[in-house]
Amino acid sequence: xxxxxxxxxxxxxxxxxxxxxxxxxxxxxxxxxxxxxxxxxxxxxxxxxxxxxxxxxxxxxxxxxxxxxxxxxxxxxxxxxxxxxxxxxxxxxxxxxxxxxxxxxxxxxxxxxxxxxxxxxxxxxxxxxxxxxxxxxxxxxxxxxxxxxxxxxxxxxxxxxxxxxxxxxxxxxxxxxxxxxxxxxxxxxxxxxxxxxxxxxxxxxxxxxxxxxxxxxxxxxxxxxxxxxxxxxxxxxxxxxxxxxxxxxxxxxxxxxxxxxxxxxxxxxxxxxxxxxxxxxxxxxxxxxxxxxxxxxxxxxxxxxxxxxxxxxxxxxxxxxxxxxxxxxxxxxxxxxx
Amino acid sequence: xxxxxxxxxxxxxxxxxxxxxxxxxxxxxxxxxxxxxxxxxxxxxxxxxxxxxxxxxxxxxxxxxxxxxxxxxxxxxxxxxxxxxxxxxxxxxxxxxxxxxxxxxxxxxxxxxxxxxxxxxxxxxxxxxxxxxxxxxxxxxxxxxxxxxxxxxxxxxxxxxxxxxxxxxxxxxxxxxxxxxxxxxxxxxxxxxxxxxxxxxxxxxxxxxxxxxxxxxxxxxxxxxxxxxxxxxxxxxxxxxxxxxxxxxxxxxxxxxxxxxxxxxxxxxxxxxxxxxxxxxxxxxxxxxxxxxxxxxxxxxxxxxxxxxxxxxxxxxxxxxxxxxxxxxxxxxxxxxx
DNA sequence: TTGTACGCGTTATCAG
DNA sequence: CTGATAACGCGTACAA
Numbered sequence: 001x002x003x004x005x006x007x008x009x010x011x012x013x014x015x016x017x018x019x020x021x022x023x024x025x026x027x028x029x030x031x032x033x034x035x036x037x038x039x040x041x042x043x044x045x046x047x048x049x050x051x052x053x054x055x056x057x058x059x060x061x062x063x064x065x066x067x068x069x070x071x072x073x074x075x076x077x078x079x080x081x082x083x084x085x086x087x088x089x090x091x092x093x094x095x096x097x098x099x100x101x102x103x104x105x106x107x108x109x110x111x112x113x114x115x116x117x118x119x120x121x122x123x124x125x126x127x128x129x130x131x132x133x134x135x136x137x138x139x140x141x142x143x144x145x146x147x148x149x150x151x152x153x154x155x156x157x158x159x160x161x162x163x164x165x166x167x168x169x170x171x172x173x174x175x176x177x178x179x180x181x182x183x184x185x186x187x188x189x190x191x192x193x194x195x196x197x198x199x200x201x202x203x204x205x206x207x208x209x210x211x212x213x214x215x216x217x218x219x220x221x222x223x224x225x226x227x228x229x230x231x232x233x234x235x236x237x238x239x240x241x242x243x244x245x246x247x248x249x250x251x252x253x254x255x256x257x258x259x260x261x262x263x264x265x266x267x268x269x270x271x272x273x274x275x276x277x278x279x280x281x282x283x284x285x286x287x288x289x290x291x292x293x294x295x296x297x298x299x300x301x302x303x304x305x306x307x308x309x310x311x312x313x314x315x316x317x318x319x320x321x322x323x324x325x326x327x328x329x330x331x332x333x334x335x336x337x338x
Numbered sequence: 339x340x341x342x343x344x345x346x347x348x349x350x351x352x353x354x355x356x357x358x359x360x361x362x363x364x365x366x367x368x369x370x371x372x373x374x375x376x377x378x379x380x381x382x383x384x385x386x387x388x389x390x391x392x393x394x395x396x397x398x399x400x401x402x403x404x405x406x407x408x409x410x411x412x413x414x415x416x417x418x419x420x421x422x423x424x425x426x427x428x429x430x431x432x433x434x435x436x437x438x439x440x441x442x443x444x445x446x447x448x449x450x451x452x453x454x455x456x457x458x459x460x461x462x463x464x465x466x467x468x469x470x471x472x473x474x475x476x477x478x479x480x481x482x483x484x485x486x487x488x489x490x491x492x493x494x495x496x497x498x499x500x501x502x503x504x505x506x507x508x509x510x511x512x513x514x515x516x517x518x519x520x521x522x523x524x525x526x527x528x529x530x531x532x533x534x535x536x537x538x539x540x541x542x543x544x545x546x547x548x549x550x551x552x553x554x555x556x557x558x559x560x561x562x563x564x565x566x567x568x569x570x571x572x573x574x575x576x577x578x579x580x581x582x583x584x585x586x587x588x589x590x591x592x593x594x595x596x597x598x599x600x601x602x603x604x605x606x607x608x609x610x611x612x613x614x615x616x617x618x619x620x621x622x623x624x625x626x627x628x629x630x631x632x633x634x635x636x637x638x639x640x641x642x643x644x645x646x647x648x649x650x651x652x653x654x655x656x657x658x659x660x661x662x663x664x665x666x667x668x669x670x671x672x673x674x675x676x
Numbered sequence: 677t678t679g680t681a682c683g684c685g686t687t688a689t690c691a692g
Numbered sequence: 693c694t695g696a697t698a699a700c701g702c703g704t705a706c707a708a
Contacts, residue, residue: 006454006478008701019679024703034677049474054456055396056701059684064393066436073422077620080418084411087439096451098404099435101425113434116344118392136387140344226623255623262625282415285564285593287600287625346685357695362687372693394685397700 007048016044027052066096067308068119072128073101077252077280078224078297082147085301086123093309095120102128116142121308123147126193143311145304149194150320158311160304160321164195167293167325168202169209171247171275174291174327176210179273179334181245183215185236187222187229187257189249196224196249199277203247218243222253229256230263237264245273245333251280251292258286258332269334279328289330296323345386354382365390404434405646406457410466411439415590415618416562416635420485423639424461431647433458440466454480459646461485464531481649483642487532488658496649498642498659502533505631505663506540507547509585509613512629512665514548517611517672519583521553523574525560525567525595527587534562534587537615541585556581560591567594575602583611583671589618589630596624596670607672617666627668634661 009027013020018037025031026041033041044050058064067090071079090097100114114122115133121143124134131152137144138155151157175181186203189196204214220236222229229248237260248254254276258268268274268288276283276292283290303321310317329335347365351358356375363369364379371379382388396402405428409417428435438452452460453471459481462472469490475482476493489495513519524541527534542552558574560567567586575598586592592614596606606612606626614621614630621628641659648655667673 009703010701020702021679021704022677025678028703030703032677037678051453051455053397053701055393055402056684057703058393059391059397059686060701060703062684062703077415077418080415084439087437091439096456097437099425099437101422101429115389117389118434226619255620258625259623281564282593282620285597286623287596348685358686359688359695359697360693363694366687368687370693375694391685394700395687397702398685398687400687400700 007050009050009052011048012041012044012050015048016041063120063312064118065094066098066119067305067312068098068100068114068122069125070100070102070114070122070128071125077282078250078278081281081298082125082301085298085303086305087301089302089305089309093306095309116140121145121312123304123308125149143308145308145311147300147304156319158307158317158319158321160300160307160323161195162295162297162300162323163325164198165202165205167277167295167327168199168247169206170325170327171277171293172203172206173210174329174333175245175247175273175275176206176212179245179269181273182212183218183243183245184212185218185220185241185243185246187220187232187246187248187253189222189224189253193224199249217241222249222257224250224253226252226256226259229253230260231256233257233260234263237261237266243272245275248274248276251276251278251283251290254290254292254332255282255286258290268332273334274332276332277325283328284330286332288332291330291333291335292328293325294328295325299323345388347388347390349386350379350382350388353386354379401458401650402456403432404436404457405643405650406436406438406452406460407463408438408440408452408460408466409463415620416588416616419619419636420463420639423636423641424643425639427640427643427647431644433647454478459483459650461642461646463487481646483646483649485638485642494657496645496655496657496659498638498645498661499533500633500635500638500661501663502536503540503543505615505633505665506537506585507544508663508665509615509631510541510544511548512667512671513583513585513611513613514544514550517583517607519611520550521556521581521583522550523556523558523579523581523584525558525570525584525586525591527560527562527591531562537587555579560587560595562588562591564590564594564597567591568598569594571595571598572601575599575604581610583613586612586614589614589616589621589628592628592630592670593620593624596628606670611672612670614670615663621666622668624670626670629668629671629673630666631663632666633663637661 009020009023013023023041026033026038087097123145125147126149144157146157146159148161150159175184186200207214220232246257261268261272266272276290279292279294283292300323307317347358347361351361361379364371364376425435436457461483463485464487482495484495484497486499488497513522524538545552558570584595599606599610604610614628617630617632621630638661645655
């Protein structure tokens, strides 16, 4: 609710004895203004506590200085670092950040809530947006950058993500080569999740490379959630599935899996080796500390945001950025504490 | 960057053969319009893919339909649930959410980035805002709600937080009464943190109630961070401080403390009992599962947002809401698994 | 270097 | 119930 009495550019102009155009100039620092007049304006601005109305600015200038972020849900552990990166990059460049989650709303409701009319560009995480809207925005040249997800066919939208396949291979090969595991479970993410898809591919590649036949029974559903992973591992343990290691598609699922294992009286890493993916902040505090594939999540957020800003400025950008992942050895894989 | 060719209210009016006023009416569903004309307008809207320009709307109507959130940093574990609550409540009421972190910016930069000119109201977490600006906003009747922090003297700003003192007492009394602890460490939060202050008060009250003298040497600095807590506990262990339990001001610090304990060869709960505060999602997955004071963090976010929205609508609201905390017993306190 | 005047797209007021 | 039309506050050609 706007309050009645705040100063407008006109008030400032009057007090400074100049035109509103001049005020606009010194406030935006665009065209040159005689230092002396500029100072008078600045004084007036301060005296009146003048702050330009964002809406008026947008209306007149046609750009919002705001970036939109669309996510399906805000899932803490993994998402927080990314958000930090995004917020930081946006802030440093002078952009505001409008956040929108799609999870709890009906499709009808969240149409058009974020788009050309209130943002200069959009950051889209996972498939939180309808293809039709995406296509429309893309066709009018509206800047969009995807996070952890490649663009649908035909759309020219850059992506920033991490080296999923390579990371997964690193993990599985470590399990095979160093710890001599042969029956390695892969704990998958949500159906259709691209990260999980690549990680599974890396997993299979590593097996193949070492002549270990792929067993579909070892691909289990973790849904990138502790709870689901816990449930799943408990169930297969009941059914006496045999395995000597788990490569979890993400750390959260690894956490749940470890709970299930402990519940069943199995020890990590003695009975089952475990490696996760992402390297969430708490990974090193688990018992045992979780060996995992480190993904530069905050950096992904930063990168994507910078990319988007360049897009907003109509600069050309690379269509895909893959940030490096690396194996972070702790103890859950069976390596000794240092 | 606004794209050139999108339809305006005038285009719609023309196509529907009505005035722009009528279009505005059916779009906003305010004044009654003959169903037949309304339908014509709706058709035109759809045909032209018309979406009202937010900026124009704001400029004309004087309110932004946007809520601002100011936080010092986005710290994952604890903050994510709160953000979820805020986002959900805001979204359900049709408000957008503008997020702003203050941590990495200079004071100069983050003046006025969020305020009367781009939001209808502000959610402020901890002391992420200057008193002067706060006072100014408050004096012009701008809606603000504090999260986990009471307003500075003289300002009339409602707060939503949790029953810190009661929760702390619950924890410490459990340690004393059930587990017969006598030398209980309190792991404090950041200097001046209000939550930590109340929790310490609860801790001291519980000791007092049971005739245990307060020992200042047992109040240690955890800073609500795993890393700091780990460092602190390691240090006092070196210095052979004696204690039989730790009540940690928050779960994150508890995690760090547990790492330090394990590092030193001490077992939880056999050698040291441990209780945390907040009940972050991962608490139950720690080894041993962390007994902690459950705080309804997501609900705090929801509540605060709803309060703010009522303030925006100029309704009167309670000046303080204390959400209940409760003891969630798991195993780190020495209680057996169920 | 500075000022004038118009346009941005809505909402709101007031007649009709 | 509907249509003109005046704000809303700022940026920016264009003119001086």
